[in-house]
Amino acid sequence: MHLSRYLLRTRAHPGHRLATMDRAEAVRLLPEAYARALTLRAQGHDDARIAAALGIVQEAIGPLLRLAEAKLQRLLDDPPEVDDQLAVPLEQPAEPPEAAGV
Numbered sequence: 001m002h003l004s005r006y007l008l009r010t011r012a013h014p015g016h017r018l019a020t021m022d023r024a025e026a027v028r029l030l031p032e033a034y035a036r037a038l039t040l041r042a043q044g045h046d047d048a049r050i051a052a053a054l055g056i057v058q059e060a061i062g063p064l065l066r067l068a069e070a071k072l073q074r075l076l077d078d079p080p081e082v083d084d085q086l087a088v089p090l091e092q093p094a095e096p097p098e099a100a101g102v
Contacts, residue, residue: 026075034068041065 027035033054040050050065051058 023072023076026072029075029080030068030071033064034071037061037064038068038072 027038030038036054037050040053045053047058047061050061054064056064
C-alpha cells in the first residue's frame with residue numbers, strides 16, 4: 001500500500017497524521033471487488049464484462065459501482081490516520097497497553 005507523500009498533522013492526535021491521497025491510492029484501499037469494478041469501468045469495460053470478471057450477475061453492477069464510488073469518495077474526503085511509527089493507516093487509535101489489561 002502506498003500512501004501519498006503529503007501528510008497532515010492533527011492537533012487532537014499529534015502522533016498521528018492524516019494522509020492525503022489521489023484516486024488511484026484510494027482505490028487500492030478499497031475491498032478487492034470494489035477496486036476491480038472501478039478499475040474495469042475506468043478502462044471502458046461494460047457491465048457484462050465487469051460482471052463476468054467479478055463472477056456476479058450483471059444487474060448487480062450498477063449498485064456495486066455506486067457503492068464503490070461512495071466508499072471511494074469517503075476515503076478521499078476523510079483520509080485515514082497514519083501512525084508515525086508504523087507508517088500504516090489506522091482504523092482507530094490503539095489502546096495503551098495498561099487499558100487493554102496487558
